[in-house]
Structure formats: structure tokens, C-alpha cells
Amino acid sequence: MRYDSVIEAIGNTPLVRIDPAVHGLRHIDLYAKLEMLNPFGSVKDRPAWHMARPHLTGAAGTDATVVELSSGNTAKALALLAGMHGLKFKSVTNRMRVPEIKELLLLLGAEIEELPGQSECLDPMDTDDPLTRFHQVLSEPGSTYLHTDQYFNPRNAEAHAAGTGPEIVKDLDGRVPDWFVACVGTAGSSTGVARVLREHDPDVRVLGLVADKSDFIPGIRTIDEVHQVGLFDPATYDTLAAVTSQEAIDGMVTLIRRCGLLSGPTGGAAYHGAVRHLRDVDAELDGTGERQSAVFIVCDRAESYLSYVRLRRPELLGRPRRDHPSRDLSGTEARAEAKAVGPDEARRWIAAGEPRPLVVDLRGPHAYAALHIEGSVNIADELFGELLRGGLPFSKRTPVLLACPVGEKSLRHAAALTRLGHPDVRSLEGGIVAWRDAGAPLVRE
Secondary structure, eight states: OOOSSGGGGSSOOOEEEOOHHHHOOSSEEEEEEEGGGSTTSBTTHHHHHHHHHHHHHHHTTSSOEEEESOSSHHHHHHHHHHHHTTOEEEEEESOOOOHHHHHHHHHTTOEEEEOOOTTTSSOOSOSSOHHHHHHHHHTSTTOOEEEOOTTTOHHHHHHIIIIIHHHHHHHTTTOOOSEEEEEOSSSHHHHHHHHHHHHHOTTOEEEEEEEOTTOOBTTBOBTTGGGGOTTOOGGGOSEEEEEOHHHHHHHHHHHHHHHOOOBOHHHHHHHHHHHHHHHHHHHHTTTTOOOEEEEEEEOBBGGGGHHHHHHHOGGGGTSOOOOOTTTTOOHHHHHHHSEEEOHHHHHHHHHHOSSOOEEEEOSOHHHHHHSBOTTOEEOOHHHHHHHHHTSOSSOTTSOEEEEOSSSHHHHHHHHHHHHTTOSSEEEETTHHHHHHHTTOOOBOO
């Protein structure tokens, strides 16, 4: 198969049937759409090219810069496309959370700018959120930035409506799957594919998967975060369900070891969420003689996420497993085991405490630098989680107040500290957002 450009190799990815001996569904044929086999390595290759194409031809050879609010696969694809057209690429993000992706972007010649943004802290007391202000700059007349705008650009979803969806129908010999399962990030793939499938069969059911609250799965948003995405429409999905990072890794390992698919954690989340949801459907099909089919997307490959796996499941990489005090700690358990205090009570505690409580801000360094509680120390939540693996990071004689954007991560960490035997740890209820809304003072670094 000969191409004149690697861009021509985007799309037409395989649809592979998963062996029923692996997933255990007796009446449902489960298929994986291998978007990881796109030339740049992910499901984002299609929308990246579809969004960038109108800009690139006329801008080739100029000093224009392609820019996107992305820290992952969209940034990677756009950096390659920009380079092929002699242009620069800039990634703007609230935090680069996967080291391998950051290093790869630097290798591709990308410029990376990390700013405090809405997903990390809902407006860290600036009247204009930094990412919002940056978005406004991109739209100013005369700007040399070419903004692909993946969260709001309809061409994101159109790329999948034109390619991914029709390919699924074609590879199923013109049939439409009964179920389509998609992880929700920008919502481009789920929106575009669902649109096409429903044009063929309005009865197709769409399962959207989001990350569990206070958890992190690369490429997937939590149920709160998806509402910040301009392309997200709840009507697209018949069901929305949450998946944890541990479930995503379990699914990833199954796809790799049992199916020979070098999937990343997003594909693992899609597989695990699909099988979990379809078990009940499979049971209902018993004795009916009916068969159904389901398709999920394997978004990208495993190699970029070894540090992610190492942090959460070191035993998979031949390293000793260290049980974490917050492992398998649900939100309900965290609320039962940890003490949360509102802004007014927290202020009184800080002012009158003897000894004064240590205030730990769990946000990223940029959000902390923008505005924080005076006298607090900054330990980002992921680093704080690592500290807990080694035991209590503070003296039991030191009271501790934990604060995060909206009070969810701090509550989980407070419960973990309590499990480790700390006698006086509290979580700031509602987080820095509630502190701000209560009129409590915040200072800049």
C-alpha cells in the first residue's frame, strides 16, 4: 500500500473481534476499533488533521503558530502536522500530567506553556480565568496563532462522522452495532460516531464513560469536567458511567496480555466499562436466541503511559507493590472517615489553633501561585499521594488542613491520613472555590 504522504494513512483502522473467552459475554459480539493504529498513534489523528487542514495550506512557510489547549494526543498530532507544513506548534495546558507525553512533545519541537486553568481550579480568584484570557488572545484580529479549538470546533466531531462511524458500519457488513461505547474527553469521537450510527439505526445505544471523581485517567474527563466541553451533549448518551484508574489499568492489561492489543489506559477503561455494563444485557439475552454486538474504541498505545502504570500498579512492572492508604477508598468512605470543615470554621481554626494547623494546598504550582491561603504550603495532589505511600508525612502533633479546588481530593487524602493514624486532619469543604466565595482572603505568591 503506497502513499505520497503519511497524512493519507490517517483512518481506515481495523475493527477486531475480541475473543469471547476473554470477556465472557455469551450473547454479545464485542469489537475493538483500533484507532491506536493511526500513523501518529491515536484517535486524535483524524480530528487534528480535519481541524488543522483549513489553516495549514495558506499558512505554510509563514511565522504562524498552530496552538491548542491540549496536553495529550491532539497536541502530538498537531505538532507533527504543523512541522510537516513548516509551522511551529504550541501546547497550552493547565498541567502536563504524563511525563512521556511532555517529553515526546518537546522532541517534536513543540512549545509548552502551562497555566492555571478551569479544569484544575475553577477560576483561582482571577476575574478572568488564565486559559479563558488566552483563548481571547487567540481570537484577536491580526493574531498569528492558528487555533484548532478542539473543545468547541465542530470539525472535531465531523472527522469521526465522516470516517470512524462509516468505517464501523462498513466493517460490520452494513450492520449497525447495538451498542457503541466511548470514553468522553473532548466528546468528539462519541458525538461524531453516535450521529452516524443513529442515522442508520435510531435504536443504537451509546454508553459514555467518564473518569471517577477525584481520579485521573489520561484522555477522559470526570462527570463534572465534561460539562466544560463545548461539544458535550448529554443527549448523545443513553448512559453515562464512571470508571476508576484501577479499572482502566485492569482493562488495559487484559487487552495487552489476552488480546495482543497494546492499548493505553483509555482503551482499557473503554473495554472494562463495556464488559461491566454489558454483563447485565448479556444475562437478559439468555434463552431469547438473540445476539447483539458492541463496539468500543482503543484510543492509543501503552508505551506513553508506563509512568502512569508505575505510579499506580508498580507490581505490573516488576516493582514491589506498596499498598496505598487511599486504595479502593470510595467517596462515601472518604466522607465517613474524614472530617470536613467549611471556610468559616477553618478560618477560626487557623486563627486560634494551638498549635496552628499546617495548611496544605493540593493544587498545581501555577494555580497556587495565582492565589492561595496565606501561610499554606503547596504539595500537588499526585506528589502528596506518593508521600502517603511512605507513611505519615507529618508529625501527629501537627494539625493539618488540606485544600484542593472543590474539596474532593482533599477529602480523600484526609481520610487516608486518618487511616494512617493522624489524630487531627481536616479537609476544606468546597475547597479553594468555597473559601473564595465566602470572602476569605487569598494572597499571590
